[in-house]
Amino acid sequence: MPRDIRLAEKIRQLRHFWRQERRAPSYAEMMELFGYKSRNAVFGLLLKLEEAGCLTKDDHGRVALLPPITGTVRVLGSVAAGFPTQEEEQEADAITLDEYLVKNPDNTFMLTVRGDSMINAGILPGDIVLVEKGPRPNQNDIVVARVDDEWTLKYYVRDAAGVRLEPANPKYRFIRPQRSLEIGGVVRAVIRKYN
Amino acid sequence: MPRDIRLAEKIRQLRHFWRQERRAPSYAEMMELFGYKSRNAVFGLLLKLEEAGCLTKDDHGRVALLPPITGTVRVLGSVAAGFPTQEEEQEADAITLDEYLVKNPDNTFMLTVRGDSMINAGILPGDIVLVEKGPRPNQNDIVVARVDDEWTLKYYVRDAAGVRLEPANPKYRFIRPQRSLEIGGVVRAVIRKYN
DNA sequence: AATATAACTGAACATTCGTTCATTATGCAA
DNA sequence: TTGCATAATGAACGAATGTTCAGTTATATT
Structure with a gap:
Protein backbone atom coordinates (compact mmCIF):
# COMPACT_ATOMS: atom_id res chain seq x y z
CA MET A 1 0.00 0.00 0.00
CA GLY A 71 -13.76 28.83 -8.14
CA THR A 72 -14.45 30.92 -5.16
CA VAL A 73 -17.94 29.93 -4.15
CA ARG A 74 -19.30 26.45 -4.01
CA VAL A 75 -22.69 25.80 -5.42
CA LEU A 76 -24.93 23.66 -3.28
CA GLY A 77 -28.53 22.65 -3.30
CA SER A 78 -31.52 24.61 -2.15
CA VAL A 79 -32.31 26.10 1.19
CA ALA A 80 -34.74 23.26 1.76
CA ALA A 81 -31.89 20.79 1.37
CA GLY A 82 -30.16 22.33 4.33
CA PHE A 83 -26.50 22.47 5.05
CA PRO A 84 -23.88 20.23 3.59
CA THR A 85 -21.62 17.84 5.37
CA GLN A 86 -17.87 18.11 5.07
CA GLU A 87 -17.79 15.47 2.37
CA GLU A 88 -20.51 17.14 0.34
CA GLU A 89 -18.55 20.36 0.54
CA GLN A 90 -15.54 18.75 -1.02
CA GLU A 91 -17.48 17.39 -3.95
CA ALA A 92 -19.56 20.45 -4.61
CA ASP A 93 -19.00 22.28 -7.84
CA ALA A 94 -17.55 25.71 -7.59
CA ILE A 95 -17.80 28.74 -9.80
CA THR A 96 -16.75 32.32 -9.75
CA LEU A 97 -19.57 34.77 -9.45
CA ASP A 98 -18.04 36.79 -12.24
CA GLU A 99 -18.24 33.94 -14.68
CA TYR A 100 -21.68 33.05 -13.48
CA LEU A 101 -23.21 36.49 -13.71
CA VAL A 102 -21.24 38.38 -16.33
CA LYS A 103 -21.26 37.10 -19.87
CA ASN A 104 -19.93 40.23 -21.47
CA PRO A 105 -17.55 41.98 -19.05
CA ASP A 106 -16.60 44.87 -21.28
CA ASN A 107 -20.19 45.95 -21.72
CA THR A 108 -21.44 45.23 -18.24
CA PHE A 109 -21.79 47.75 -15.45
CA MET A 110 -23.01 47.93 -11.91
CA LEU A 111 -25.56 50.54 -10.95
CA THR A 112 -27.13 51.25 -7.60
CA VAL A 113 -30.91 51.32 -7.63
CA ARG A 114 -32.70 54.49 -6.60
CA GLY A 115 -36.43 54.47 -6.12
CA ASP A 116 -39.01 51.75 -5.67
CA SER A 117 -40.45 51.48 -9.15
CA MET A 118 -39.52 47.79 -9.40
CA ILE A 119 -40.17 46.80 -5.81
CA ASN A 120 -42.70 44.13 -6.70
CA ALA A 121 -40.08 42.49 -8.86
CA GLY A 122 -37.92 42.13 -5.77
CA ILE A 123 -35.63 45.03 -6.67
CA LEU A 124 -35.31 47.31 -3.67
CA PRO A 125 -33.72 50.74 -3.34
CA GLY A 126 -30.02 50.27 -2.68
CA ASP A 127 -29.83 47.02 -4.61
CA ILE A 128 -27.22 46.71 -7.32
CA VAL A 129 -28.17 45.82 -10.86
CA LEU A 130 -25.82 44.30 -13.39
CA VAL A 131 -26.60 46.00 -16.66
CA GLU A 132 -25.48 44.87 -20.06
CA LYS A 133 -25.16 47.67 -22.53
CA GLY A 134 -26.01 47.13 -26.13
CA PRO A 135 -28.35 44.21 -26.75
CA ARG A 136 -31.93 44.74 -27.90
CA PRO A 137 -34.20 43.95 -24.98
CA ASN A 138 -36.58 41.03 -25.20
CA GLN A 139 -40.18 41.07 -24.12
CA ASN A 140 -40.51 41.66 -20.35
CA ASP A 141 -36.82 42.25 -19.85
CA ILE A 142 -36.03 44.79 -17.16
CA VAL A 143 -34.25 47.71 -18.74
CA VAL A 144 -32.59 50.94 -17.70
CA ALA A 145 -34.49 53.56 -19.65
CA ARG A 146 -34.62 57.33 -19.82
CA VAL A 147 -38.07 58.63 -19.07
CA ASP A 148 -38.69 62.37 -18.85
CA ASP A 149 -35.00 63.13 -18.61
CA GLU A 150 -34.61 60.70 -15.76
CA TRP A 151 -33.25 57.19 -15.73
CA THR A 152 -35.29 54.43 -14.15
CA LEU A 153 -35.82 50.69 -14.17
CA LYS A 154 -38.84 49.39 -16.01
CA TYR A 155 -40.18 46.31 -17.70
CA TYR A 156 -39.81 46.50 -21.47
CA VAL A 157 -43.07 45.42 -23.09
CA ARG A 158 -43.97 45.34 -26.76
CA ASP A 159 -47.67 45.44 -27.50
CA ALA A 160 -50.01 46.30 -30.34
CA ALA A 161 -49.47 50.03 -29.83
CA GLY A 162 -45.70 49.77 -29.82
CA VAL A 163 -43.47 49.75 -26.77
CA ARG A 164 -44.38 50.64 -23.23
CA LEU A 165 -42.35 50.77 -20.06
CA GLU A 166 -44.05 49.16 -17.14
CA PRO A 167 -43.06 49.58 -13.49
CA ALA A 168 -43.43 46.82 -10.92
CA ASN A 169 -45.16 49.05 -8.41
CA PRO A 170 -48.91 49.87 -8.43
CA LYS A 171 -48.03 53.35 -7.23
CA TYR A 172 -46.77 54.20 -10.69
CA ARG A 173 -48.32 54.08 -14.13
CA PHE A 174 -46.84 52.60 -17.23
CA ILE A 175 -45.24 54.91 -19.72
CA ARG A 176 -45.54 54.99 -23.45
CA PRO A 177 -42.68 56.95 -24.96
CA GLN A 178 -43.84 59.68 -27.33
CA ARG A 179 -41.05 59.97 -29.81
CA SER A 180 -37.65 58.78 -28.67
CA LEU A 181 -37.02 55.87 -26.37
CA GLU A 182 -33.58 55.68 -24.87
CA ILE A 183 -32.58 52.30 -23.52
CA GLY A 184 -29.38 52.30 -21.47
CA GLY A 185 -29.12 48.57 -21.13
CA VAL A 186 -30.72 45.33 -20.05
CA VAL A 187 -30.66 44.17 -16.44
CA ARG A 188 -28.99 40.76 -16.29
CA ALA A 189 -28.80 40.28 -12.56
CA VAL A 190 -29.69 41.83 -9.25
CA ILE A 191 -27.35 41.82 -6.29
CA ARG A 192 -28.11 42.74 -2.72
CA LYS A 193 -25.32 42.79 -0.20
CA TYR A 194 -26.01 42.95 3.51
CA ASN A 195 -23.68 45.30 5.34
CA MET B 1 6.22 66.14 -28.86
CA GLY B 71 -11.71 43.69 -12.22
CA THR B 72 -14.42 42.27 -14.32
CA VAL B 73 -17.27 44.67 -13.68
CA ARG B 74 -17.06 48.41 -13.55
CA VAL B 75 -18.83 50.20 -10.77
CA LEU B 76 -20.75 53.24 -11.83
CA GLY B 77 -23.23 55.55 -10.21
CA SER B 78 -26.89 55.01 -9.61
CA VAL B 79 -29.68 54.29 -12.01
CA ALA B 80 -30.75 57.88 -11.69
CA ALA B 81 -27.35 58.99 -12.92
CA GLY B 82 -27.96 57.19 -16.16
CA PHE B 83 -25.48 55.73 -18.51
CA PRO B 84 -21.84 56.60 -18.73
CA THR B 85 -19.98 58.08 -21.61
CA GLN B 86 -17.01 56.35 -23.10
CA GLU B 87 -14.64 58.46 -21.04
CA GLU B 88 -16.46 57.81 -17.80
CA GLU B 89 -16.22 54.13 -18.53
CA GLN B 90 -12.47 54.28 -18.73
CA GLU B 91 -12.16 56.01 -15.41
CA ALA B 92 -14.67 53.95 -13.50
CA ASP B 93 -13.44 51.74 -10.72
CA ALA B 94 -13.79 48.08 -11.24
CA ILE B 95 -14.07 45.16 -8.87
CA THR B 96 -14.60 41.47 -9.03
CA LEU B 97 -17.93 40.33 -7.75
CA ASP B 98 -16.18 37.62 -5.82
CA GLU B 99 -14.10 40.06 -3.86
CA TYR B 100 -17.05 42.33 -3.38
CA LEU B 101 -19.49 39.74 -2.12
CA VAL B 102 -17.43 36.97 -0.55
CA LYS B 103 -15.31 37.79 2.44
CA ASN B 104 -14.72 34.24 3.53
CA PRO B 105 -14.64 31.97 0.49
CA ASP B 106 -13.96 28.72 2.29
CA ASN B 107 -17.05 29.08 4.47
CA THR B 108 -19.38 30.58 1.90
CA PHE B 109 -21.94 28.68 -0.13
CA MET B 110 -24.64 29.35 -2.64
CA LEU B 111 -28.11 28.07 -2.03
CA THR B 112 -31.21 28.35 -4.16
CA VAL B 113 -34.21 29.76 -2.37
CA ARG B 114 -37.36 27.68 -2.11
CA GLY B 115 -40.54 29.18 -0.78
CA ASP B 116 -41.75 32.70 -0.26
CA SER B 117 -41.16 33.18 3.45
CA MET B 118 -38.86 36.17 2.85
CA ILE B 119 -40.67 37.70 -0.09
CA ASN B 120 -41.21 41.04 1.61
CA ALA B 121 -37.48 41.32 2.11
CA GLY B 122 -37.07 41.10 -1.64
CA ILE B 123 -35.97 37.46 -1.63
CA LEU B 124 -37.99 35.56 -4.19
CA PRO B 125 -38.23 31.84 -4.90
CA GLY B 126 -35.42 30.88 -7.23
CA ASP B 127 -33.09 33.57 -5.95
CA ILE B 128 -29.64 32.58 -4.82
CA VAL B 129 -28.40 33.41 -1.37
CA LEU B 130 -24.75 33.61 -0.41
CA VAL B 131 -24.51 32.04 3.00
CA GLU B 132 -21.58 32.29 5.36
CA LYS B 133 -21.27 29.34 7.66
CA GLY B 134 -20.03 29.83 11.15
CA PRO B 135 -20.49 33.33 12.50
CA ARG B 136 -23.00 34.11 15.23
CA PRO B 137 -25.86 36.02 13.67
CA ASN B 138 -26.52 39.59 14.69
CA GLN B 139 -29.90 41.07 15.42
CA ASN B 140 -32.14 41.05 12.32
CA ASP B 141 -29.66 39.12 10.22
CA ILE B 142 -31.28 36.77 7.74
CA VAL B 143 -30.27 33.23 8.59
CA VAL B 144 -30.69 29.76 7.21
CA ALA B 145 -32.30 27.89 10.09
CA ARG B 146 -33.77 24.48 10.66
CA VAL B 147 -37.38 24.70 11.75
CA ASP B 148 -39.43 21.54 12.23
CA ASP B 149 -36.90 19.42 10.37
CA GLU B 150 -36.98 21.80 7.45
CA TRP B 151 -34.55 24.51 6.42
CA THR B 152 -35.85 27.96 5.70
CA LEU B 153 -34.83 31.58 5.61
CA LYS B 154 -35.83 33.77 8.52
CA TYR B 155 -34.91 36.94 10.30
CA TYR B 156 -32.94 36.23 13.45
CA VAL B 157 -34.36 38.32 16.29
CA ARG B 158 -33.34 38.35 19.93
CA ASP B 159 -35.98 39.65 22.31
CA ALA B 160 -36.86 39.46 26.00
CA ALA B 161 -38.09 35.89 25.67
CA GLY B 162 -34.97 34.69 23.87
CA VAL B 163 -34.63 34.13 20.15
CA ARG B 164 -37.37 34.05 17.56
CA LEU B 165 -37.28 33.44 13.85
CA GLU B 166 -39.37 35.88 11.91
CA PRO B 167 -40.44 35.49 8.28
CA ALA B 168 -40.89 38.41 5.93
CA ASN B 169 -44.30 37.32 4.75
CA PRO B 170 -47.55 38.01 6.59
CA LYS B 171 -48.78 34.59 5.49
CA TYR B 172 -46.50 32.96 8.03
CA ARG B 173 -46.08 33.34 11.77
CA PHE B 174 -42.86 33.80 13.64
CA ILE B 175 -41.33 30.79 15.30
CA ARG B 176 -39.86 30.48 18.75
CA PRO B 177 -37.65 27.42 18.92
CA GLN B 178 -38.54 25.12 21.79
CA ARG B 179 -35.27 23.56 22.71
CA SER B 180 -32.61 23.44 20.02
CA LEU B 181 -32.06 26.08 17.39
CA GLU B 182 -29.97 25.08 14.46
CA ILE B 183 -28.46 27.92 12.46
CA GLY B 184 -26.91 26.86 9.20
CA GLY B 185 -25.42 30.22 8.37
CA VAL B 186 -25.93 33.90 7.84
CA VAL B 187 -27.12 35.32 4.53
CA ARG B 188 -24.54 37.80 3.27
CA ALA B 189 -25.94 38.55 -0.14
CA VAL B 190 -28.81 37.80 -2.49
CA ILE B 191 -28.33 37.22 -6.17
CA ARG B 192 -30.94 37.03 -8.86
CA LYS B 193 -29.95 36.14 -12.39
CA TYR B 194 -32.32 36.66 -15.31
CA ASN B 195 -32.46 33.93 -17.98
C1' DA C 1 16.49 70.56 -43.63
C1' DA C 2 18.39 69.95 -39.13
C1' DT C 3 18.03 68.35 -34.62
C1' DA C 4 16.46 66.68 -30.27
C1' DT C 5 13.65 63.44 -28.07
C1' DA C 6 11.30 59.46 -27.56
C1' DA C 7 10.05 54.76 -29.34
C1' DC C 8 11.73 50.82 -30.76
C1' DT C 9 15.11 46.99 -32.00
C1' DG C 10 18.36 43.37 -31.06
C1' DA C 11 21.79 41.17 -28.47
C1' DA C 12 23.45 39.82 -23.98
C1' DC C 13 23.02 38.91 -18.88
C1' DA C 14 21.79 36.58 -14.58
C1' DT C 15 18.00 34.32 -12.73
C1' DT C 16 14.19 31.32 -12.48
C1' DC C 17 11.36 28.28 -14.75
C1' DG C 18 9.67 23.25 -15.55
C1' DT C 19 11.71 18.94 -16.23
C1' DT C 20 14.88 14.80 -16.09
C1' DC C 21 18.08 11.84 -13.92
C1' DA C 22 20.28 9.19 -10.40
C1' DT C 23 20.13 8.42 -5.57
C1' DT C 24 18.40 8.00 -0.85
C1' DA C 25 14.68 7.46 2.51
C1' DT C 26 10.27 5.52 3.80
C1' DG C 27 6.59 2.48 4.69
C1' DC C 28 4.05 -1.91 3.70
C1' DA C 29 3.75 -6.93 2.54
C1' DA C 30 5.73 -11.35 2.28
C1' DT D 1 13.95 -9.55 8.53
C1' DT D 2 14.00 -9.06 3.60
C1' DG D 3 12.12 -7.13 -0.64
C1' DC D 4 9.82 -3.80 -3.14
C1' DA D 5 7.32 -0.09 -4.70
C1' DT D 6 6.76 4.62 -3.78
C1' DA D 7 8.08 9.29 -1.92
C1' DA D 8 11.36 12.48 -1.50
C1' DT D 9 16.00 14.46 -2.28
C1' DG D 10 19.59 16.99 -4.76
C1' DA D 11 22.01 18.07 -8.78
C1' DA D 12 21.84 19.20 -13.56
C1' DC D 13 19.77 20.69 -18.17
C1' DG D 14 17.63 23.61 -21.63
C1' DA D 15 14.32 26.98 -22.17
C1' DA D 16 12.06 31.11 -20.80
C1' DT D 17 11.94 34.80 -17.66
C1' DG D 18 12.72 40.00 -16.51
C1' DT D 19 16.23 43.32 -17.16
C1' DT D 20 20.18 46.04 -19.03
C1' DC D 21 22.88 48.14 -22.59
C1' DA D 22 24.05 49.97 -26.98
C1' DG D 23 22.35 51.14 -31.27
C1' DT D 24 18.64 52.31 -34.72
C1' DT D 25 14.39 54.32 -36.30
C1' DA D 26 10.75 57.50 -36.24
C1' DT D 27 8.41 61.77 -34.97
C1' DA D 28 7.65 66.60 -33.80
C1' DT D 29 9.59 70.99 -33.28
C1' DT D 30 13.01 74.49 -34.50
Missing part, protein backbone atom coordinates in the same frame (compact mmCIF):
# COMPACT_ATOMS: atom_id res chain seq x y z
CA PRO A 2 1.42 3.39 -0.95
CA ARG A 3 1.84 6.10 1.58
CA ASP A 4 -1.15 8.31 1.99
CA ILE A 5 -0.51 11.70 0.54
CA ARG A 6 -3.54 13.80 1.27
CA LEU A 7 -4.42 15.13 -2.15
CA ALA A 8 -7.47 17.00 -0.92
CA GLU A 9 -5.28 18.87 1.50
CA LYS A 10 -2.91 19.90 -1.27
CA ILE A 11 -5.77 21.06 -3.45
CA ARG A 12 -7.07 23.13 -0.59
CA GLN A 13 -3.66 24.77 -0.25
CA LEU A 14 -3.50 25.44 -3.96
CA ARG A 15 -6.91 27.05 -3.86
CA HIS A 16 -5.85 29.21 -0.96
CA PHE A 17 -2.77 30.39 -2.80
CA TRP A 18 -4.79 31.15 -5.88
CA ARG A 19 -7.29 33.21 -3.96
CA GLN A 20 -4.57 35.18 -2.26
CA GLU A 21 -2.29 35.80 -5.21
CA ARG A 22 -4.77 35.55 -8.08
CA ARG A 23 -2.32 33.39 -9.99
CA ALA A 24 -0.98 29.88 -10.12
CA PRO A 25 2.05 29.22 -7.91
CA SER A 26 5.45 28.32 -9.35
CA TYR A 27 7.14 25.07 -8.46
CA ALA A 28 9.38 26.81 -5.95
CA GLU A 29 6.37 28.37 -4.30
CA MET A 30 4.56 25.07 -4.17
CA MET A 31 7.66 23.53 -2.63
CA GLU A 32 7.38 25.90 0.30
CA LEU A 33 3.60 25.65 0.32
CA PHE A 34 3.67 21.87 0.70
CA GLY A 35 6.75 21.75 2.89
CA TYR A 36 8.96 19.92 0.43
CA LYS A 37 12.69 20.43 0.11
CA SER A 38 12.85 19.65 -3.56
CA ARG A 39 10.98 21.08 -6.49
CA ASN A 40 10.92 17.61 -7.95
CA ALA A 41 8.70 16.44 -5.12
CA VAL A 42 6.23 18.99 -6.39
CA PHE A 43 6.63 17.59 -9.88
CA GLY A 44 5.67 14.12 -8.70
CA LEU A 45 2.72 15.41 -6.76
CA LEU A 46 1.44 17.38 -9.72
CA LEU A 47 1.60 14.26 -11.86
CA LYS A 48 -0.84 12.63 -9.49
CA LEU A 49 -3.15 15.58 -9.36
CA GLU A 50 -3.07 15.65 -13.13
CA GLU A 51 -3.89 11.95 -13.36
CA ALA A 52 -6.70 12.45 -10.89
CA GLY A 53 -8.05 15.14 -13.19
CA CYS A 54 -7.73 17.86 -10.59
CA LEU A 55 -5.66 20.15 -12.77
CA THR A 56 -3.98 20.57 -16.12
CA LYS A 57 -0.84 22.30 -17.24
CA ASP A 58 -0.37 24.93 -19.89
CA ASP A 59 2.23 24.99 -22.64
CA HIS A 60 5.02 25.97 -20.30
CA GLY A 61 4.15 23.48 -17.60
CA ARG A 62 2.53 25.96 -15.28
CA VAL A 63 -0.46 24.60 -13.46
CA ALA A 64 -3.76 25.75 -14.84
CA LEU A 65 -6.30 25.31 -12.13
CA LEU A 66 -9.57 23.80 -13.17
CA PRO A 67 -12.84 25.56 -12.31
CA PRO A 68 -13.46 23.49 -9.19
CA ILE A 69 -10.16 24.75 -7.85
CA THR A 70 -10.23 28.20 -9.32
CA PRO B 2 6.56 62.40 -28.26
CA ARG B 3 4.67 59.92 -30.26
CA ASP B 4 1.26 59.09 -28.94
CA ILE B 5 1.19 55.64 -27.50
CA ARG B 6 -2.35 54.85 -26.56
CA LEU B 7 -2.02 53.67 -23.00
CA ALA B 8 -5.74 53.11 -22.53
CA GLU B 9 -5.69 50.79 -25.52
CA LYS B 10 -2.87 48.76 -24.01
CA ILE B 11 -4.65 48.50 -20.70
CA ARG B 12 -7.71 47.25 -22.47
CA GLN B 13 -5.65 44.58 -24.16
CA LEU B 14 -4.09 43.59 -20.86
CA ARG B 15 -7.49 43.27 -19.27
CA HIS B 16 -8.69 41.17 -22.14
CA PHE B 17 -5.76 38.81 -21.77
CA TRP B 18 -6.30 38.56 -18.03
CA ARG B 19 -9.94 37.68 -18.46
CA GLN B 20 -9.19 35.03 -21.02
CA GLU B 21 -6.21 33.39 -19.37
CA ARG B 22 -6.87 34.26 -15.76
CA ARG B 23 -3.24 35.24 -15.31
CA ALA B 24 -0.82 38.02 -16.12
CA PRO B 25 0.92 37.77 -19.48
CA SER B 26 4.66 37.31 -19.79
CA TYR B 27 6.81 39.83 -21.62
CA ALA B 28 6.95 37.61 -24.66
CA GLU B 29 3.18 37.36 -24.69
CA MET B 30 2.79 41.09 -24.28
CA MET B 31 5.19 41.58 -27.16
CA GLU B 32 2.84 39.69 -29.44
CA LEU B 33 -0.20 41.25 -27.82
CA PHE B 34 1.00 44.77 -28.51
CA GLY B 35 2.63 43.98 -31.84
CA TYR B 36 6.19 44.74 -30.77
CA LYS B 37 9.23 42.94 -32.11
CA SER B 38 11.27 43.31 -28.95
CA ARG B 39 10.52 42.39 -25.39
CA ASN B 40 12.33 45.52 -24.37
CA ALA B 41 9.64 47.61 -26.00
CA VAL B 42 7.28 45.97 -23.57
CA PHE B 43 9.65 46.87 -20.76
CA GLY B 44 9.53 50.53 -21.68
CA LEU B 45 5.79 50.52 -22.00
CA LEU B 46 5.37 48.88 -18.61
CA LEU B 47 7.54 51.58 -17.07
CA LYS B 48 5.04 54.14 -18.23
CA LEU B 49 2.05 52.19 -17.06
CA GLU B 50 3.78 51.77 -13.74
CA GLU B 51 4.49 55.49 -13.48
CA ALA B 52 0.91 56.22 -14.40
CA GLY B 53 -0.12 53.98 -11.51
CA CYS B 54 -1.95 51.54 -13.73
CA LEU B 55 -0.05 48.52 -12.51
CA THR B 56 2.69 47.24 -10.24
CA LYS B 57 5.15 44.41 -10.50
CA ASP B 58 5.82 41.56 -8.14
CA ASP B 59 9.19 40.37 -6.86
CA HIS B 60 10.05 38.68 -10.13
CA GLY B 61 9.00 41.56 -12.32
CA ARG B 62 5.78 40.00 -13.44
CA VAL B 63 2.97 42.46 -13.83
CA ALA B 64 0.49 42.42 -11.00
CA LEU B 65 -2.65 43.97 -12.34
CA LEU B 66 -4.31 46.46 -10.10
CA PRO B 67 -8.01 46.09 -9.29
CA PRO B 68 -9.12 48.50 -12.01
CA ILE B 69 -7.48 46.22 -14.53
CA THR B 70 -8.08 42.92 -12.85
